[in-house]
Amino acid sequence: MSVKRLTVCGGSGFIGSRICKFAVARGWEVTSVSRSGEPKWSTVTSSDKAPQWARKVSWKQADVLRPATYVSFLQNADYVVHSMGILLEADYKGVLQGRESPVAGLRKAFTCAPQPGNPLERSVPAGTNQDIRPPETRDQLTYENMNRDSAIMLAKEAASANAQAFVFLSAAGGAPVLPARYISTKREAESAIASEFPRMRSLFFRPPFMYDASRLITLPMAALTGVGAFFNTLTRNTFGGVMGAAGVRPLPADTVAEAVVEALQDAEVRGPVEVPEIEELANKSWRKNLL
Template sequence: MSAAKRLIVCGGNGFLGSRICKYAVARGWDVTSIRQAAPYRSGEPHWDAVTASAAPPPWAHKVTWERADILRPSTYAPLLKGADSVVHSMGILMEADYKGVVRGTESPLAGLHKAFSPSVNRGVDPLARAAGEDIAPPNPKDQFSYEVMNRDSAITLARHASDEGVATFCYISAIAAPPGLPARYISTKREAEKAIEDHFPQMRNVFVRPPFMYDNSRKFTLGIAAATGVGTLFNGLTKGAFGGLMGAGGIKPLKVDTVAEAVVEALADETVKGPVEVAQIDELATRAWRNSML
């Protein structure tokens, strides 16, 4: 019997990441989740934040829950050894000093101001750093910028995965920015995709681009999904004339489990590489569901 595939999910405690862990475990894979260390003491999710219950689901005990700092590669690089696939699922939707928000020293409104301010690139050049070197920007308040979290952390993770001989790297990107967010949200994701593809071609790089994701466990997502569905209908009736203004608001939303199943199926199928957009996500999830019924 061949050894189980070994999967590392950076952000496996999150809304999508936890479900990627779930469907990988269902295939008998050896799964390790890496959670951003501060301000948490445990690598395991707060289950009531990602599911409908505060109790861990039955599959959770089959996942190894680790903690690390995505901005300090030395804290997670040892966990990548022997991995077959690595997933980066740690992007941010809104900029803010996360630690400051948690501690009450920064208002979420400061994140809005930062996101729309006409400042220069707040990131670092991760490819110019030595292996294992921190990727923290000069200004500590910029560590939760789009550049650092959506782009530089992913490039750095891919670099260390490549150094460890990982065969497949999956970056959770996005099909478009939600209405009202600055262009940097999606541009940094595209920059990450290009850098990973250009600099680490020895890996099979998969860039999953989901639309807005929803689930019953997060009731507020249902209303947004309904509104997005109306936007999708309007976008179709107008033949995409307003698609640029609507962004992700004019693209069919998907249930988060659909995206998670598609990610795991993409990892399993060695023919899948490059951008994976909404239609292919649907197709991969349907194939995974059918195979599970056999």
């Protein structure tokens, strides 16, 4: 059996690094693509030192908003994963230079101003060396360019490179404190990828809130989300539409990552992958490791 090759865009992040870890455990050749290259390990694990498995990952630097910087890392990849996104949007240069506060960015996120269409509608060419953000949001990290457009363009390049399968880390839902565009842009990405690249098996993972002991801030947040999920159960999902992901039981980040790797190797899995199926896939992988 030939060795599988996986490219993870966002592989230095909280969930992306764990996907790399479980893929390495299967003997796959893994390439991580991100702005930073190798992670700052203290931000994704409980140690500031690289774990042993990290030595088997090829850590590459690229800009997901500039396809020409990463297309070479997709060549010969069997599988491609998009594991990036933002919860809040802001003018990142303005924030760094003190010209815009995160609160101003949040206010902007809730506005109803017209938003640019996805890169396929704008006829952005494959392999372009240009930033895929339209001129009106050139300095802005928005839900459109990070949660939608970067995924659509990565899927386009993966399909051109003849990848067998593509995973987009979407979400179970939004939350009352987030603009509706947070989840709507993810659903727009799912729809565009499914319709435009039908020959490539696409999987849209919709995990709930993810937590891990190595990132302490996620533990109390997971506890609060767990309370919301319990309330949602007691009320028979009466408020599910309002609560979004805040009403879904949280999962360990490792569970989601392991499920992603298992799903990539299972040709029967395609389309939206909801929370129950995520847990089922992770359990299936765990049982295999026991044999």
